[in-house]
């Protein structure tokens with residue numbers, strides 16, 4: 347029995363960090379995916395282990411099922427009820443991760459492995475299996491790799507659970523129904539909590555449902571638009587960790603609650619205006635050029651506010667200065683502190699200018715890509731390779 351799931355990464359067009367504090371944010375899925383395959387051994391395999399293979403990093407982690415049972419004796423799978431990893435369970439999972447001796451350079455994976463153990467034992471219990479993860483997303487760069495990983499993991503685990511009934515004979519990528527998507531999203535959120543500490547839920551939601559969404563206080567509104575939004579993504583390749591950046595903004599909020607309340611309100615207004623502009627019919631009251639100018643300006647304003655939250659970085663500022671020379675608006679995307687920067691490319695911008703900009707950014711050691719936005723969300727594939 348084998349199933350493969352895939353879930354996309356995302357860009358946040360406006361509202362990261364402020365969304366954790368209740369502001370509106372706008373995000374879109376991108377066409378870079380994390381894939382998770384799940385295979386249960388047959389009795390003749392005589393395999394009584396749970397194995398997690400992180401293929402891109404050539405890493406493998408493995409636990410005898412008896413070891414997991416001993417550490418998490420309370421765990422009885424209830425896949426229909428997403429549950430948070432309690433303080434006790436966090437303490438029980440910690441030694442299971444520590445004993446895997448994760449290479450020091452990859453220590454950030456510890457939270458991802460903890461999330462795996464929590465989701466696996468909660469949804470599938472104590473069954474032996476092999477789970478293989480591959481990803482097209484850069485990890486820890488603001489493109490939502492943690493959410494794509496949790497969504498793909500939850501989708502694969504739920505595909506073979508009692509809570510979901512799917513056509514296992516379907517050939518090709520299969521979409522979940524609304525109810526199943528809701529369950530995948532809720533479980534993925536529990537995984538994100540283990541990785542991010544205090545996630546808003548926007549990343550797992552856009553990865554689950556795909557397309558473009560407006561998100562505020564845990565609820566999503568789908569954004570319908572015919573407007574092509576072409577974004578250049580520049581990866582500064584400066585590593586950072588979402589959990590500590592989110593915690594840093596919360597600490598600043600505790601130190602300056604009045605000032606930060608205004609910052610978060612300003613972001614809320616920017617996201618609302620952005621979603622109105624994106625959805626407004628062209629040639630109605632606004633031409634494409636006018637709409638594009640507004641989008642660029644709103645992104646610039648959002649970047650200024652992100653800077654005041656303390657999440658910009660020298661490398662991000664270098665990208666901003668470079669794109670400004672070409673009169674193009676940019677903002678960081680995701681948690682900041684390094685990671686990726688978005689640059690809005692208006693429709694009439696010539697390809698030659700884009701090429702010149704990309705080569706200038708790449709000469710600074712950055713990596714550029716133009717990703718397709720607004721594609722599908724979580725999907726599964728039964729059987730062998732897709």
Ligand SMILES: Nc1ncnc2c1ncn2[C@@H]1O[C@H](COP(=O)(O)OP(=O)(O)O)[C@@H](O)[C@H]1O
Nearest residue numbers: 454455458485486487488489490491492495588
């Ligand atoms: N493909 C993957 N395999 C294992 N862990 C992953 C994978 N993708 C993400 N993670 C987990 O998510 C963490 C990165 O999440 P985060 O700091 O939120 O950055 P981002 O979500 O922007 O990429 C990694 O350190 C790891 O724990």
Ligand SMILES: C[C@@](O)(CCOP(=O)(O)O)CC(=O)O
Nearest residue numbers: 362363488490545546680681
């Ligand atoms: C900073 C934040 O708004 C987005 C984080 O995105 P990423 O993990 O950097 O891709 C946090 C959140 O909304 O949970």
Ligand SMILES: [Mg+2]
Nearest residue numbers: 490492493588
């Ligand atoms: Mg993340």
